[in-house]
Amino acid sequence: MSDAVEVKTLIIDGEEVSALRGQTILEVARENGIDIPTLCHLDGLSDVGACRMCLVEIKGSNKLLPACVATVFEGMEVTTKSERLQKHRRTILEMLFAERNHICSVCVSNGNCELQSLGQEQGLTHIRLPYRNPELPVDASHERYTVDHNRCILCTRCVRACAEIEGAHVWDVMGRGINSIVITDLHEEWGSSTCTKCGKCVQVCPTGALYDKSKIGVDHPKNPDFLPYLNLMREAQ
Amino acid sequence: MSKLKLATVWLDGCSGCHMSFLDMDERLLELAELVDVVYSPIVDTKEFPDEVDIALVEGAVASVDDEKKIKKIRAHSKMLVAMGDCAVAGNVPSMRNPIGPEAILQRAYIENASAQQQIPCVVVPKLLKVVRPIHEFVKVDVFLPGCPPSADTFHTALTALVTGGPVDIPALTRFGA
């Protein structure tokens, strides 16, 4: 049975590549220098398949699969770029830009934001959808960090980093649908929550939703690259 | 070949886009070879001309006056360019949207006024409930995001638009650039 074979061969965007059983399409694509856009995925955190940016086409199936969670199989033919996929990716980004108040020019992450740069990469010059302009809070109660819900895209990287890496599970999601927001503890202020002040959530946040107060007005790049390394060190122990 | 007629307009914005436009410096002279600036905050025409080839619009639509203007501009322009984030996306002027115009007027003219606390009701145009980008009112042909788009962006994009050449705008600029 082919499933027992550890090494799989598949085709991504016309290129033959090999993969290990259980690897995701995204892993294999990136190993081979094929770029698939992502937002909620982050190396070192579990995958939730929520942002739908990494959807790819599989030959023989009409269904689009998220590359971050879909695993490879022998003879799989994957298309990562097509008119259909570009259209969905752009529309999803437009939905995000219109959902909350993303004012890039005055955002602490201007120039270091994954949403902003993905928008540019995907060729967005304007948002066709009406802006929703919701009234959202900013919680600056924490001594070091701020959460600005206007910039949050609900990727839940902070939730996963806090639960999976820091083991504190301070962050979670509250509410449903368009009214969902990330909260600390049971919707306490961040400053009076059980936060361990490790700052991992800030580093993994792709936008200016979570930021370091000391970085206001200066360039505030995020550095989430420590995660895979940290995981590696933990596994070695 | 007769020169193209270029207009630049300033709605609810900070004039930063116009400043950046002027930052083209000596390249403005090149542009002047190709276009006539027929209407602009920096020229002395009072009325928007009947026929304009390219209209560059800075700023979002925030008041009834802006709405009237943008509709008139659209009616009289062959090509309409949304210039900068306010025109393209609402940007800073749209930050008042979640709280509404009444709260803004209250803060500006009553709470923060040291004398003559009153909300103006004549001359100053009425604010719209929400500030919106211009494409929500009229058809826009070209979007030039950026806060402001850089002088280089202006130069490359305008040269292409005037000469009819291709231009890859996302490669030049982005929201907040």
Next chain:
Amino acid sequence: MTVEELEQIAESVRLENAKYDHEIHVCMDLACASQGADKLRDELVKAAEAAGKNVLVRRTGCMGPCSSGPLVRVDPEETLYAHVKAKHAEAIVASLGSLPVPELQCDLSSHFDKQVRVVLENAGHIDPEKIDEYIACEGYKALMTALIEMTPAGVIHRITESRLRGRGGGGYPTGLKWSTVAKASGDQKYIVCNGDEGDPGAFMDRSVMEGDPHRVIEGMAIAAYGVGANKGFIYVRAEYPVAVARLTMAIREARRRGLLGSNIGGTTFNFDVEIRLGAGAFVCGEETALLASIEGRRGTPKPRPPYPAVSGLWGKPTLINNVETYANIAPIIRNGGKWFADMGSERSKGTKVFALTGKITNTGLVEVPMGIKLREIIEEIGGGVPDGHTFKAVQTGGPSGGCIPAEMLDVGVSYDALMAMGSIMGSGGMIVMDDTSCMVNVARFFIEFCMTESCGKCIPCRAGTAQMYTLLSKICDGTASMDDLELLEDLCSTVKEASLCGLGQTAPNPVLSTLKYFRNEYIEHIAHKRCPAGVCTMKPQEVLA
């Protein structure tokens, strides 16, 4: 419990029933109960005592035609009385043994004639709170047969042979699902019953759980034997308190009778069931969200694969089926797979329960063979559109389904035919609309439902449905442009193709189907600022501050 003991119980119930000259059945389902069926029953008991007649008054589950309730049926004459009030009790009792009460009698033969009752065979006939009455109707016989005479593989084979498809909406072949779970490796497996019926206008599963709860438990137990599970969960929404109470009682009774627990039927098979309450989230009807909820986590869906059949509850292989699917199991085991496969259409076998609601004369619960024409359901069984109005559309499948217009009514009901028309079978809600319904407004209603019920995890569903709602509201207000319509269609395609779970993937269906069949109504709203049905109020241009 052995087969012989089951027989003894059945026999004693029959003997007990034979003591009475008449049986008066009072429907105590929600619709009838809300109109005083409880008091009616008490009055009937009193009247029977006063008249000194030998009568058994029995409360039952849903009899079907809810709009005619409260319903009373007198056996053995099989006289059906409609709109019965407590004051009629004496007259009914007095009529026993002679001619029926004429002013209460109703002729619902056109309503019942084309129905075939498999799932609802006991509904309206037995007291749902008495396990012995279920046993008297061949209850738990199928479980005993399976345990004693069949191998687990044989059970699955019979289900496969019946060609039963999942009744929760998707129509996945049940036998295939069972055999996948049976083959999945792992010594711990789970059975889950999805009773989180949340579609607006749907109450099939509630009626089954309330009217014949043991049928669900028996189906689950047979499934557990088939796939090798020993633990089951029934996930019921907390908005169904009666269903929860009946199931709780049924589980207790089944345990007492040794039909749940250890060494069932004297075999080595162990199985027990627990109830888990849903907290009101529609998305928890989606299987991965439901499993998350059972585990005590936030009810949000996960990408599949892995499917629950391989990795479900706590990562173990889990069989999850809908209430109605389990309700079909016992009769299939009793009567054989072929018996079931002989009913229905080419690729959709058996019967389907529908909840008929909306602008239709006989609202209520119906069970029809697959393949029956929509026209037969609506015009004959349903009695057509009342008050001289004309039929406009029928919405099947709830918020995930579509609106089917009059010209498609001659299509036979099956999973594939409904899909081809841009709708879905869904769990079985059927909402009939007449000429007083605005289809744009209907689409907006369903999108609003999906928007508020979206879990918020994936962007297309969370933000896409909200944007669609805004655009549909603009169309209803008369403030939309043709560009808005184009944008709406564009959003439909992204929400449909890019959403994570079934909720988002099917959310655009009501919009797409109304656009397909009633596009002119959209155009009227946009171009001429008028609502043809006269439902929407057109707004003047945005008022300036």
